[in-house]
Amino acid sequence: MNNTLKTYILGFAFIYLIITSMFIHHLIFENEIPLDKAIPEYKLENQFGELKSISDFKGQYVLVDFWFSGCKPCIDEMKYFPQLLEKYNSQLVILSLSIDDKELTKNLLTDKPKPLSFLQNNNPNWQFQNVSIMSGYVKDLKITDYPTYLLFDQNGKLIGTPNSGIAKVEYQLGGVFDMGLTLKAKKAQFIKFFTLIIPYSIVFGIVFLILKAFRKFKLKQRHL
Numbered sequence: 284m285n286n287t288l289k290t291y292i293l294g295f296a297f298i299y300l301i302i303t304s305m306f307i308h309h310l311i312f313e314n315e316i317p318l319d320k321a322i323p324e325y326k327l328e329n330q331f332g333e334l335k336s337i338s339d340f341k342g343q344y345v346l347v348d349f350w351f352s353g354c355k356p357c358i359d360e361m362k363y364f365p366q367l368l369e370k371y372n373s374q375l376v377i378l379s380l381s382i383d384d385k386e387l388t389k390n391l392l393t394d395k396p397k398p399l400s401f402l403q404n405n406n407p408n409w410q411f412q413n414v415s416i417m418s419g420y421v422k423d424l425k426i427t428d429y430p431t432y433l434l435f436d437q438n439g440k441l442i443g444t445p446n447s448g449i450a451k452v453e454y455q456l457g458g459v460f461d462m463g464l465t466l467k468a469k470k471a472q473f474i475k476f477f478t479l480i481i482p483y484s485i486v487f488g489i490v491f492l493i494l495k496a497f498r499k500f501k502l503k504q505r506h507l
Contacts, residue, residue, distance in 0.1 A: 306472075310450035310465065311443070314426055315431065318441055322433070323423045327412035330392055330404050335412070338439050340376045344456065346448045347433040348379045349414070349426055352391060352399070357430040360449060362401045365489045368408050370464065371456055377409045377448075382421065384431075385413040401424055488501070 326334040337345055348364075350357035364377055381388045388411055392404035403409050414420050424431075431449035434455065435441055445451035450465040 314444045316444040329410040342375045343405045345435040346377045349431040351382045354429045355430040380414045382416050
């Protein structure tokens, strides 16, 4: 392999590495809600008929997920929650707070229609509660985008409001080299993202070859 091809491949790999890092950074650190914001405490009834709030789960990481049944992006990520819970077992609790009617959520958990057949209504580490868009968390936090995620550490401190709850949990509990589920869940987005930069990669290659040819031409001129 000649030096020109080696340099091009290394440059190409470097560009993709930088873009991948930027994409993962966007999933983990893009915050809508300031981390220093005081989060209100509300006791909400879960699918087991218990009143629970975020502070009831001290000693575990708590991922709060604001969603509704007609939200495709919510469902696209939520379907990987069973695998996320299996991966981190007792370290993690997920509170899925739906703005749907309480009876609708109850029916979804009972009947599990497609595409919601992955829902788990008997897992104490995945609790479902309902919130009103006119009061409570939604009003106090000014939530308008769905899904919205909040991640609390084992001491109940808010440590992230990421674009991807899965990405933030994997990064926080396992580090950047333990984000296999994130890559699986966001595979389509990664493919789309990389497809968009292919033209730029081609331009980079053309510019590199032109500069290489120009350099050879200048060296040749010097020796004439």
